[in-house]
Amino acid sequence: MVERAVTTDGSHIGRDTPSIDATTHALLHGRVLIQYRPGLPQPEVRALDQLVNEAPDRVVGFANQTAMTSPVAATAYLNLLTCPGVTARTLHALRVFRDRRRRFGNAF
DSSP, X not given: OOTTOOXXXXXXXXXXXXXXXXXXXXXXXXXXXXXXXXXXXXXXXXXXXXXXXXXXXXXXXXXXXXXXXXXXXXXXXXEEEEESSOOHHHHHHHHHHHHHHTTOOXXX
């Protein structure tokens, strides 16, 4: 990982996806990463974009670039939540995960 690689909080959906080094760095410093597999239906992508934008502090949303198999994933330091799609129930679970896990990172 390149320690100087950084990304801004908030949604990067529909924009350039941050590098893997930048998102890993953000994760280690207490950000929650909300990712989706490319090809997810646009209404679901828009719902994730809205989720990130409603509380963007220490949250980064973007299209996954590592060929993950789950349609949606939220990661935080030492934690992972995967979802089979975007529904009212999964949006609730993502909100709870985001609110409980942001600011929890490595102590460096």
